[in-house]
Amino acid sequence: MxxxxxxxxxxxxxxxxxxxxxxxxxxxxxxxxxxxxxxxxxxxxxILEQGTVDVLREIGVGERMNREGIEHAGTQLRFDGETHHIDFQELTGRKVMVYxxxxxxxxxxxxxxxxxxxxxxxxxxxxxxxxxxxxxxxxxxxxxxxxxxxxxxxxxxxxxxxxxxxxxxxxxxxTAYDRTYPFAWFGILANARPSSKELIYTHSPHGFALHSLRSDHVVRNYLQVSPGFDPATMSDEQIWDEFDRRMATADGTFAINRGEITEKLVSTMRSWVITxxxxxxxxxxxxxxxxxxxxxxxxxxxxxxxxxxxxxxxxxxxxxxxxxxxxxxxxxxxxxxxxxxxxxxxxTSMLHRFPPDHPEGDDFGLQMQLSQLRYVTTSEAAMRSLAENYVGLPLDYFR
Structure with missing residues (x-):
C-alpha cells in the first residue's frame, strides 16, 4: 500500500x-x-480551549459539539471555605467548552x-x-x-x-524532561446533577478536589490521592462524603449532589516533554x-x-x-x-497539598500556597493571567 x-x-x-x-x-x-x-x-x-473549539468548527466537525457542549465563561477557586469566581469572558473575551x-x-x-x-x-x-x-x-x-x-x-x-x-x-x-508529582487523581464519573454551573477547583486541608460536569445529568469529579491508591478501599458513600468534606464552604451551605458512580479511575500526575x-x-x-x-x-x-x-x-x-x-x-x-x-x-502546585515529607509539604509551603491563592483571586492582573492561560492562547500566538 x-x-x-x-x-x-x-x-x-x-x-x-x-x-x-x-x-x-x-x-x-x-x-x-x-x-x-x-x-x-x-x-x-x-475542557476544550477556544482555539480547539474554533478548529472543530472550521474543519466541519463541530455540529454535535455546538448542540451538546456547554460553554463556560468562568471557573471557581475555593480555599479557606470561601469561593472566588474567575470570569474568563470579562477578563479575556474568550470562553471554554465542556465537551x-x-x-x-x-x-x-x-x-x-x-x-x-x-x-x-x-x-x-x-x-x-x-x-x-x-x-x-x-x-x-x-x-x-x-x-x-x-x-x-x-x-x-x-x-x-x-x-x-x-x-x-x-x-x-x-532529550527528555520529566517530573512526577507525589500525588494522583482519583476520578469518578457519576449520574448526578451538577452541583455548580462552573468547575470548582478546591484547595482544602484534606487535599485537592475538583467538581466538573459532562452534561446536566453527568458529573466528572476528582480527589487528590496518594500514588498507588486503590479505589476499592472506599465505598461509594465514603467517596461522596470525602467530596463534601473537601469542598465544604465556611457557611456550611454547599453539599455535592450524589448519584450512581459509573466509573472509577486513578491517574498519575506527571510533567514530561521530549525534544x-x-x-x-x-x-x-x-x-x-x-x-x-x-x-x-x-x-x-x-x-x-x-x-x-x-x-x-x-x-x-x-x-x-x-x-x-x-x-x-x-x-x-x-x-x-x-x-x-x-x-x-x-x-497543580498551588492547589494540591504536598505530603509532609516533601520539601513543599511543611507549614511554610502551605502558607505560600494560600498567599498565591489570595493574590490570584484579588488581583485583576493575576486573574487575567490565569484566565488567559486557561482559555488558551491563540493558535498563532507562538508563530
Missing part, C-alpha cells in the same frame, strides 16, 4: 491531523492498535468513516522502517491477522506516551511527545495545537517541496508546550 502520510494513533492528535490533511488535499492512512469501541468510550479530558474528549473522537471517527477514508483499528506489531529515507514504511498486522506494509512520504507518531512510534528514534537523538519532536521523516505529536498534569486542562488542546502546525508543514512540503515548516515544527510547538507545562505545574 502507498499513502502520503501514515498516521499512527486514532486519538485526538491523529484524527485531527487526518482531517486537516484531508481538507488540504493530502492522503493519509490512520492505524490504531485498539478497537473502535474502546477508543470511543475511553473517558479523558472534557468530552471521547465525544470529539467519536465525531472525528464518524466523519472519516462517512468520507470512506482509511482508518484501521485493532492493528498490531507496528514497526517503522527507513525513517531517514525518502519513502519510510510502516509494517503491521491488520485486524484479520494479515501482515501489511504501508509506504509513506511522512509518518506521524500520534500514539501517545505508551505508543511505539517514539521507540524507533535512535538512541541519543531525544526534538521530529526525526527525519517521523513527526511526533500530542502525548507521544509531551504530558501535562490534568489540573490545567491542557492535554488534548496541546495535541490540537501541535497538529495544526504539523498539518501546515506537511502540506507545504508535499505540495511545494518546502520543508521549512517541518524544520521549524518542533521549535514552534514546544514554545506552547512549555507555556502549558508551566501553567499546569503552577495550578
Amino acid at each position: 502507498r499513502t502520503q502520510v501514515g498516521i499512527i494513533g486514532a486519538g485526538p492528535a491523529g484524527l485531527f491531523l487526518a482531517r486537516l490533511l484531508q481538507l488540504a488535499g493530502i492522503d493519509s492512512v490512520v492505524l490504531e492498535n485498539r478497537g473502535r469501541e474502546y477508543v470511543e468510550k475511553r473517558v479523558r479530558a472534557g 468530552g474528549q471521547q465525544e470529539v473522537v467519536k465525531d472525528l471517527i464518524a466523519q472519516r468513516i462517512a468520507d470512506d477514508l482509511p482508518l484501521h483499528f485493532s492493528v498490531s506489531e507496528v514497526e517503522l522502517h527507513d525513517l531517514a529515507g525518502t519513502t519510510p514504511r510502516i509494517t503491521y498486522t491488520d485486524a484479520d491477522g494479515s501482515p501489511q506494509s504501508l509506504e509513506c512520504d511522512y509518518i506521524a507518531g500520534c500514539d501517545g506516551f505508551h505508543g511505539v512510534s517514539r521507540s524507533f528514534i535512535p538512541d541519543g537523538h531525544l 526534538p519532536m521530529r526525526y527525519e521523516r517521523l513527526l511526533l505529536a500530542g502525548d507521544a511527545a509531551h504530558i501535562v498534569p490534568p489540573t490545567g486542562a491542557k492535554g488534548m488542546n496541546l495535541a490540537v495545537a501541535d497538529v495544526v502546525v504539523l498539518a501546515e508543514g506537511i502540506t507545504r512540503a508535499l505540495q511545494s517541496g518546502d520543508e521549512s515548516g517541518l524544520d521549524s515544527y518542533s521549535d514552534v510547538v514546544l514554545r506552547r508546550v512549555w507555556r502549558c507545562e508551566h501553567f499546569s505545574w503552577w495550578m
Whole structure:
C-alpha cells in the first residue's frame, strides 16, 4: 500500500491531523492498535480551549459539539471555605467548552468513516522502517491477522506516551524532561446533577478536589490521592462524603449532589516533554511527545495545537517541496508546550497539598500556597493571567 502520510494513533492528535490533511488535499492512512469501541468510550479530558473549539468548527466537525457542549465563561477557586469566581469572558473575551474528549473522537471517527477514508483499528506489531529515507514504511498486522506494509512520504507518531512510534528514534537523538508529582487523581464519573454551573477547583486541608460536569445529568469529579491508591478501599458513600468534606464552604451551605458512580479511575500526575519532536521523516505529536498534569486542562488542546502546525508543514512540503515548516515544527510547538507545562505545574502546585515529607509539604509551603491563592483571586492582573492561560492562547500566538 502507498499513502502520503501514515498516521499512527486514532486519538485526538491523529484524527485531527487526518482531517486537516484531508481538507488540504493530502492522503493519509490512520492505524490504531485498539478497537473502535474502546477508543470511543475511553473517558479523558472534557475542557476544550477556544482555539480547539474554533478548529472543530472550521474543519466541519463541530455540529454535535455546538448542540451538546456547554460553554463556560468562568471557573471557581475555593480555599479557606470561601469561593472566588474567575470570569474568563470579562477578563479575556474568550470562553471554554465542556465537551468530552471521547465525544470529539467519536465525531472525528464518524466523519472519516462517512468520507470512506482509511482508518484501521485493532492493528498490531507496528514497526517503522527507513525513517531517514525518502519513502519510510510502516509494517503491521491488520485486524484479520494479515501482515501489511504501508509506504509513506511522512509518518506521524500520534500514539501517545505508551505508543511505539517514539521507540524507533535512535538512541541519543531525544532529550527528555520529566517530573512526577507525589500525588494522583482519583476520578469518578457519576449520574448526578451538577452541583455548580462552573468547575470548582478546591484547595482544602484534606487535599485537592475538583467538581466538573459532562452534561446536566453527568458529573466528572476528582480527589487528590496518594500514588498507588486503590479505589476499592472506599465505598461509594465514603467517596461522596470525602467530596463534601473537601469542598465544604465556611457557611456550611454547599453539599455535592450524589448519584450512581459509573466509573472509577486513578491517574498519575506527571510533567514530561521530549525534544526534538521530529526525526527525519517521523513527526511526533500530542502525548507521544509531551504530558501535562490534568489540573490545567491542557492535554488534548496541546495535541490540537501541535497538529495544526504539523498539518501546515506537511502540506507545504508535499505540495511545494518546502520543508521549512517541518524544520521549524518542533521549535514552534514546544514554545506552547512549555507555556502549558508551566501553567499546569503552577495550578497543580498551588492547589494540591504536598505530603509532609516533601520539601513543599511543611507549614511554610502551605502558607505560600494560600498567599498565591489570595493574590490570584484579588488581583485583576493575576486573574487575567490565569484566565488567559486557561482559555488558551491563540493558535498563532507562538508563530
